Every structure is written in C-alpha cells, then in structure tokens.
Amino acid sequence: MEISKALNSRRSVLKENLRKSTIDSVLDQLVEKDFIDTAEYQRIRSQSTDHEQATELLDYILTRGTTVMKSFHGALRRSNSFLAEEIDSALEESLANNVAEVDGAGQSTQTKSNTWPLSxxxxxxxxxxNTSASTxxxxxxxxxxxxxxxxxxxxxxxxxxxxxxxxxxxxxxxxxxxxxxxxxxxxxxxxxxxxxxxxxxxxxxxxxxxxxxxxxxxxxxxxxxxxxxxxxxxxxxxxxxxxxxxxxxxxxxxxxxxxxxxxxxxxxxxxxxxxxxxxxxxxxxxxxxxxxxxxxxxxxxxxxxxxxxxxxxxxxxxxxxxxxxxxxxxxxxxxxxxxxxxxxxxxxxxxxxxxxxxxxxSPICHIPLGEELKIALIGKTGAGKSSTANSILGYAASAVSCGLSSETKHCLYFTRDKGDRRISVVDTPGILDTESNDEHTATILTQVAKMFPNGLHALLFVVNHTRFTKEDALAVDLLRHVFGERFLQYSVMVVTGMDVIDADERVRNKQDYLKTAPHEFLDVLKECGTRCVFFNNKTKDETLRRTQLWKLVTMVEKTVEINNGPYSDGLLRKQEEVQETSTPGQSVVVTVCPAKDTPKGTEHWHAIWKKILDLIKSWRKSRRVNPIDMNQVQNV
Incomplete structure (x- = not known):
C-alpha cells in the first residue's frame, strides 16, 4: 500500500493546491472508469469551496482500494503535474525508507545510492x-x-x-x-x-x-x-x-x-x-x-x-x-x-x-482585468497594422505583408482571450493608399461601424517609425471629417519599429525620437491628446509584449473613463435588425450587404455606406484632394 502512504503523507499539500479545474478533471476520469457513483460525485461537487471539495474527494479516495488511488494519481498526471510529482516524491521517499532497513545490530544494511547522508x-x-518518526x-x-x-x-x-x-x-x-x-x-x-x-x-x-x-x-x-x-x-x-x-x-x-x-x-x-x-x-x-x-x-x-x-x-x-x-x-x-x-x-x-x-x-506584465475592449487599427499599407494586431492578440492571426501591396483585403476580426482581459481587434486594409478608392474606403469604414455597433473603446492610428507622410495626415483628416472631432478623443498613435529605435545609438529614448519627428506627426499627436505608444512587433519576449500591451490597455482605459464610455455616434449605433457576422477568435470577412442580413438591416448598412461615401467626396472637394495615383505611391 505504498500509494496509500504517499497520499496520506501529501494530504495537506493536496488539500491546499487542488483547484476546481483539477477536481473536475479527476472526477470526470473516475466516472469514466466507474470508480465513483453518481451520489458521491454529486456530493463532492456540491461543496461550496475548492478546499471543501478537495477534502471530500481525498476522504473518498483514501477509503477505496489501491486501484482507485492509482487512478487518482494517473488523473493528476494529466491535469496537475505539480501534485502528481508531489506524490511521486512521496513514493520515492517511501521506497528509500524500505531499502534502508536497520538490522539487529543497529547498522544500515543498504543505503539508497542517490541520498546524501544528511541529518x-x-x-x-x-x-x-511533533509527529513521531521511526528510525x-x-x-x-x-x-x-x-x-x-x-x-x-x-x-x-x-x-x-x-x-x-x-x-x-x-x-x-x-x-x-x-x-x-x-x-x-x-x-x-x-x-x-x-x-x-x-x-x-x-x-x-x-x-x-x-x-x-x-x-x-x-x-x-x-x-x-x-x-x-x-x-x-x-x-x-x-x-x-x-x-x-x-x-x-x-x-x-x-x-x-x-x-x-x-x-x-x-x-x-x-x-x-x-x-x-x-x-x-x-x-x-x-x-x-x-x-x-x-x-x-x-x-x-x-x-x-x-x-x-x-x-x-x-x-x-x-x-x-x-x-x-x-x-x-x-x-x-x-x-x-x-x-x-x-x-x-x-x-x-x-x-x-x-x-x-x-x-x-510587476503589474506591467499582467493585463488589468475589466470589461472587453474593442479596438480598430487604421493606417497606411506597410505601417504595421497586422503585426500590431498580432502583438496585441498574442498569436499570429493576421497575415503580414512585406511589400507594396496590402496583405489585408477586408476588415478582419480577432479576439484575444488568454484568461486575463478579453480584447476584440479589427485589422483594416490601408486607407488612402494601395488599391484604394473612395468606394473601397467607404466600405472599410462601414465594416468597422458594423463590427462594433455598440461603439468602440479606441481607434489606433498605426504609423511606421521611419516616415510620417502627407498621406498619413490626410487619412487622419478624413477620419475626422467622417466621424467628427470627437473620434480624436478616442484615438491613440501607435508607432511601430521600436526594435529599430532601441538599436539606434543616436536615439536615447522615446522623447529623443519625438523631438526629431516631423511637424505633421506632432500636430496629429497633439490632436490625439498626446496619446502615443511604441510597439516592437518583432520581439518574441513575452515580458516585452505584455509590457507594451499593458501601456496601451491602461491608456485606453483612462481615455474611456475621461469620456464617460466608449465612442459611438450616428455611424456606430446598434440596430436591432442588423445581425452580426463576427466570430471571436476567427478572421471574418464582412461585406456591406451580407446575404443573411434582414432586408431592413441591409438597407440600413447600405445607407451608412452611402453616407460615408458622400462624406469622403465632400472631404476631397473641400480639401482639394484628388484620388491617389497608384504610380505615385511610395514604398514604405
């Protein structure tokens, strides 16, 4: 009955460390093997705390035979390696004690070879x-x-x-x-x-x-x-x-x-x-x-x-x-x-x-808990939107383009769900650049509105660390014209390429980088309330990725708190008849008029698209901005 001795010797450790997920897994495996009846199963599960459930489970296990105890040990191997190794350790100690038997003269006949002679x-x-110990x-x-x-x-x-x-x-x-x-x-x-x-x-x-x-x-x-x-x-x-x-x-x-x-x-x-x-x-x-x-x-x-x-x-x-x-x-x-x-x-x-x-x-490596955050990334092709989305999500979800052409053709919806803070992210195609025209731009902005009908917590304007062009400034101006001045109160500038900035000996810190930034960038940053975070999208270091995400999340939280809730207006407002087509954790292509929408919902979103398109055209006319000639677009 070595397994019985081992379980008894680690009883306090098991009671302290058995948690609901492990207890549920063990009970399910005992049920599968018919080692526990329904009444006992329900009695253990009915206990109000983890400690009480663990106590009842151990009491039950220790009153059963060796087969049930070994099954419990095996279940722990699959669900809690720490507790399984605690029992392994107890079994090793018990084995060592049996080997080191004392003869009648009081001398050890055999000593386990890997045990030091320590007192x-x-x-x-x-x-x-104060428990008595045998020799x-x-x-x-x-x-x-x-x-x-x-x-x-x-x-x-x-x-x-x-x-x-x-x-x-x-x-x-x-x-x-x-x-x-x-x-x-x-x-x-x-x-x-x-x-x-x-x-x-x-x-x-x-x-x-x-x-x-x-x-x-x-x-x-x-x-x-x-x-x-x-x-x-x-x-x-x-x-x-x-x-x-x-x-x-x-x-x-x-x-x-x-x-x-x-x-x-x-x-x-x-x-x-x-x-x-x-x-x-x-x-x-x-x-x-x-x-x-x-x-x-x-x-x-x-x-x-x-x-x-x-x-x-x-x-x-x-x-x-x-x-x-x-x-x-x-x-x-x-x-x-x-x-x-x-x-x-x-x-x-x-x-x-x-x-x-x-x-x-350190709190900066642990994402603060709270309600789900909904954010959208907007910027030019090559700015690093998809890479930033992957950094936020913690996994490679969105395809990354290394060339002139945008890899992202439609708005893509993903969710970060790692047991801390749930974050929904929309990755968008480039605005006012590769393969872009007014109708396409209107479609992108309509998709954002449709994915977040109850509003969004932040709009991240992603820019590359090497260049902030006239097109970047125009994109911000266009968004202001479409969504109104209030959207800037929820905007955050995300500068990608922090790994390159850190490696530049001429730049000692982020403040040095901002001092050398073009005035167009600084003007936009001022309009965004100087909210700016730097992202290293190439690092695989979990602490770095969490630190930069923590800075972004805390900045978004403060912004939402100051503005008394998420951003919403006439374009971002829930319609009862509109059906959402997004699935958390998976990429979803959302069209302006999906077939499975109700007729009234389709009519609503088409009206939104038409309104956005009219706003884009009026913006071009007022700013005297011509549609972009693709032959003049520079590789960034």
Whole structure:
C-alpha cells in the first residue's frame, strides 16, 4: 500500500493546491472508469469551496482500494503535474525508507545510492512538527546515525520555513543547485542536454537540520529561460512564485562558471526579462550563485572583476550577494554553502519586511482585468497594422505583408482571450493608399461601424517609425471629417519599429525620437491628446509584449473613463435588425450587404455606406484632394 502512504503523507499539500479545474478533471476520469457513483460525485461537487471539495474527494479516495488511488494519481498526471510529482516524491521517499532497513545490530544494511547522508527527516509541507518518526524514516548511514537521533530528540521543535526560487538560463546548473539545497540529489532530475532540461516549475519541501536550526525548506526549480522569454516560460516562473505558501526569502539567479561568460548577451536579456516580470522586488531579494565552482582557484572578488561589463552591471544589482557553489555532492561542502545562503536570505527577508509573494509581481506584465475592449487599427499599407494586431492578440492571426501591396483585403476580426482581459481587434486594409478608392474606403469604414455597433473603446492610428507622410495626415483628416472631432478623443498613435529605435545609438529614448519627428506627426499627436505608444512587433519576449500591451490597455482605459464610455455616434449605433457576422477568435470577412442580413438591416448598412461615401467626396472637394495615383505611391 505504498500509494496509500504517499497520499496520506501529501494530504495537506493536496488539500491546499487542488483547484476546481483539477477536481473536475479527476472526477470526470473516475466516472469514466466507474470508480465513483453518481451520489458521491454529486456530493463532492456540491461543496461550496475548492478546499471543501478537495477534502471530500481525498476522504473518498483514501477509503477505496489501491486501484482507485492509482487512478487518482494517473488523473493528476494529466491535469496537475505539480501534485502528481508531489506524490511521486512521496513514493520515492517511501521506497528509500524500505531499502534502508536497520538490522539487529543497529547498522544500515543498504543505503539508497542517490541520498546524501544528511541529518534530515523528509516530511510533507505543513505536517505536524511533533509527529513521531521511526528510525527507518531517517538517514541510516553510520556517519549520520547520531545526528538523526539528535533530530528525533528535537521532534517537538517547530521548523522555520525558508523558500528559494531558482531561475536562470538553460544549462546553468539550476537543477543541480536545487538538489544541493534540498539535500537530495535525486529530488530534481538533471539533464545534461539543455534542450531536454526542466520543462515545468517544480517544488520540493523537506525538513532539514543545518547547524543548530531546523528548517522547513522549500526549493522551486524553474525551466531554463530563453534569450527571449517564451509565454510558457513566463507562466512557469509565475507558477514557481505561487508554489510556496510562505513566500520567497530569496530569488537565486544561476550563472555557470563555464558557460555564462561566453553568453553575456543572453544572460543580460534573461535578467531584463526577469526584472520586467518580477519587478523591483526581484532586485531586493536577488542572490547570484555561480555554479560549477569545483575547480575554481580564484576568489569571488577576482571572478567578479573578470566578468564582462554587462554581467558586472547585473552583479551590482545583487549588492555583493554572490556565492560560489560546488556541484559535487560532498556532505560538508553542501551544508556550508547552504548555511551561507540561508543566512543571507534571512537578512533579505528582515530587510524587506516580508517574503516575496505573488502580489510583488510587476503589474506591467499582467493585463488589468475589466470589461472587453474593442479596438480598430487604421493606417497606411506597410505601417504595421497586422503585426500590431498580432502583438496585441498574442498569436499570429493576421497575415503580414512585406511589400507594396496590402496583405489585408477586408476588415478582419480577432479576439484575444488568454484568461486575463478579453480584447476584440479589427485589422483594416490601408486607407488612402494601395488599391484604394473612395468606394473601397467607404466600405472599410462601414465594416468597422458594423463590427462594433455598440461603439468602440479606441481607434489606433498605426504609423511606421521611419516616415510620417502627407498621406498619413490626410487619412487622419478624413477620419475626422467622417466621424467628427470627437473620434480624436478616442484615438491613440501607435508607432511601430521600436526594435529599430532601441538599436539606434543616436536615439536615447522615446522623447529623443519625438523631438526629431516631423511637424505633421506632432500636430496629429497633439490632436490625439498626446496619446502615443511604441510597439516592437518583432520581439518574441513575452515580458516585452505584455509590457507594451499593458501601456496601451491602461491608456485606453483612462481615455474611456475621461469620456464617460466608449465612442459611438450616428455611424456606430446598434440596430436591432442588423445581425452580426463576427466570430471571436476567427478572421471574418464582412461585406456591406451580407446575404443573411434582414432586408431592413441591409438597407440600413447600405445607407451608412452611402453616407460615408458622400462624406469622403465632400472631404476631397473641400480639401482639394484628388484620388491617389497608384504610380505615385511610395514604398514604405
């Protein structure tokens, strides 16, 4: 009944971490295999909170046979890898205890080969500290027998919690370091090929005696972070932060003595991504650990002096909190190194006044919750509208054109729905440029009105960073003429090509860029209330993409709040008879007179199109603007 022992030993962890989605998945799989009847299923589901449902589910599982328990374990593997690995860990501990049996003379007959001879008792998180432990539950080598007995004498001592989050690039020795800290070199699987490294955030919690202290030590190992942090890596680091109920005493950034020095640009990019995600609380709890220090003969200060300049800057953020850690599994060395880290981490927690928790994550990487936002992108062909739409959505939805001809032929509707803020986006063809005529322009603006019959929250005017032409200014003037002056109160200028601006040594910041912008651009920006955001549409770094989206969303929210609601007028007004043809998450081509509209709805939208067309023609006449000659259109 090893599975029964494992479930009981991790009972508190399971109760704390089982959430509704996991509980529902487990129950469904138990029903499929006829391991639970309808009455029990409904009784568990009827509990009002996740904690109560988890308690009832565990009570039911533990009163059933081994087959049901193993089925529960298998269900967790498919729905919650963290909890499944907690049970795996308990099974490994139980196996190790069975192997390390004590003979009549009090000597260990066999010791599990991957267990260090450390004076510690493996227990589940939040287990009662005064629970009696049998001799077979402690390390049984002759070297550690007296220390193990001493631990038993202090069984009534409440262990002090301490938690570490281990982060860094792939191949920097995170898992080996995590094993050294937890005191068990099999706790986290070590893979020599960086491509096969840790894929998900994994945490282990054990009781360890180090020096005169008894610690409830939690170590969270995270996947290696790419030079551009992926969306998966982003979420796994967040999961790692949320693992420890106690909070994090230190965030350990790993560098490899053999590898990091040749990859300083990657190390700098990873550090910046972590800083954007974790915020300034990351810097105040940062400890840099250089792994692979087995053969290092230089002192820590000599090593720091030889660092590349960009890595010296990172080390300065640690304010001298740099440790050299050996990867060899030597008992005394491991205890000494871990003791130094514990002392350093406790000072950080005391200095900061608390541990690092989920609430300390940087807000600029988390899209603020709220009602669905509806936005439309307008601009010339080549300005980067489709690329900007993809950046907002977080996936490649709209085709991107690299040439003169516009890739987008019709208004396309997409939805971002990633569990935070729902955002509906309309990507439009170019206005007043490629293949454009008055009828086509009227069709585009009618499609925007039709997709958002209840109004929109923002109209994004997208311009390329290299050029703001007369045609751009004319497009804004046309929109003002069609929709009225009020539409400018909801307009935001989006400048694409932030990656090029950042790489230009002559431009120190966005303010420098704006100082050199043509007066036509500045005039339009002033009319838009100086609302302007810069987008890097080439980056794959999740923290950068979220940061620029956060700036846009907060700017739109403030605009809507100031104007007491979304923008709407005679063109953007709901008609009961008009049927919407959009499907969230999919591209939709909307024509002016779709066949499935009611006759009255078709008549309404045709009237809107005719009205817009008349406004465009009156605008041309008043501004003396001729239709664009395609032979004169410049490639932008």
């Amino acid at each position: 510690e008792a493996a227990t589940c998180r939040n287990a009662p500290s 077979s539950q402690l390390p049984q080598t002759s070297q550690s027998r007296s220390e193990a007995c001493h631990l038993l004498e202090d069984a009534t001592v409440t262990p002090q919690p301490i938690s570490f989050l281990v982060v860094g690039c792939s191949g920097n020795g995170k898992s080996e370091l995590s094993n050294a800290l937890i005191g068990h070199k099999g706790a986290f699987r070590v893979r020599r090929n960086p491509r096969e490294g840790t894929k998900t955030a994994k945490g282990k919690c054990l009781h360890r005696r180090i020096g005169d202290g008894l610690w409830e030590m939690t170590v969270i190992d995270t996947p290696g972070i790419s030079q551009e942090m992926t969306e998966t890596e982003f979420h796994e680091v967040v999961n790692g932060v949320e693992f420890s109920l106690h909070g994090l005493d230190a965030i350990i950034l790993t560098w490899s003595y053999m590898k990091s020095y040749d990859n300083e640009e990657r190390e700098r990019s990873v550090f910046k991504s972590l800083h954007r995600l974790l915020g300034n609380g990351f810097l105040s709890r940062l400890v840099t650990v250089i792994t692979g220090a087995d053969d290092i003969t230089m002192s820590k200060f000599e090593i720091l002096e030889e660092l590349p300049e960009c890595m010296k800057e990172i080390a300065q953020h640690s304010q001298g909190r740099v440790l050299l850690m050996s990867n060899t599994y030597d008992h005394e060395t491991a205890l000494c190194q871990t003791s130094k880290l514990i002392n350093m981490s406790l000072k950080l927690t005391e200095k900061n006044g608390s541990t690092y928790t989920h609430s300390d994550l």
